[in-house]
Ligand code: ADP
């Protein structure tokens with residue numbers, strides 16, 4: 001285990017992104033070592049979602065370089081599809097296929113993209129549903145599940161592709177309050193299993209407990225990059241103090 005010499009699992013170097021005249025990512029430099037959990041905080045519009053989308057190239061960048069496990073993300077083509085499969089993503093909206101059962105949702109991409117045999121993919125999918133605590137919901141359709149169960153199904157679906165990293169963009173923001181914890185618990189379990197995770201969230205309890213680092217974004221910039229303890233007790237910038245004053 002020579003972590004010192006292995007490349008960062010996620011690396012962004014000098015990343016810039018514009019939407020027209022709007023400079024939404026400003027010289028972003030971020031390294032997430034293997035197994036780390038980084039929580040990204042920041043006000044609405046600060047570029048958090050764009051950063052997530054840039055990391056798996058759902059959004060092209062204008063300059064800089066993003067690498068996953070030492071491999072620079074190619075701009076397009078088959079190589080991009082392969083690397084993108086290494087990056088699991090979970091959004092605020094679960095985006096499950098409504099006309100497919102939960103287990104079918106989870107096994108779909110492994111069968112279609114990874115060309116795994118259906119029987120094997122189903123077995124793996126059931127194992128993942130068990131891991132996120134909803135194996136008993138496997139034969140139901142998404143609309144028959146609670147929001148929290150649907151989001152856990154979405155996490156299982158992302159895991160089915162055996163990603164090297166998982167990106168979460170406000171995974172609990174659309175949930176009723178009583179369902180937030182079950183999703184956060186699932187994520188905490190994933191972190192404990194050693195998954196490398198970048199998590200955009202407003203759940204400060206999760207940031208304090210589960211994050212190795214907190215990255216604070218404002219206006220397209222990374223303004224602070226600190227341990228949760230440092231960030232919450234001694235924020236350095238006025239912008240972070242202002243942000244924390246509003247949410248805590
Ligand atoms: P956050 O996730 O932190 O709320 P976003 O990354 O969604 O921020 O947005 C950053 C900025 O980019 C905002 O000003 C937003 O309005 C703008 N933006 C996001 N997506 C687009 C788009 N597709 N076209 C134009 N502007 C966009």
Ligand code: MG
Pocket residue numbers: 048049050169
């Ligand atoms: Mg966002």
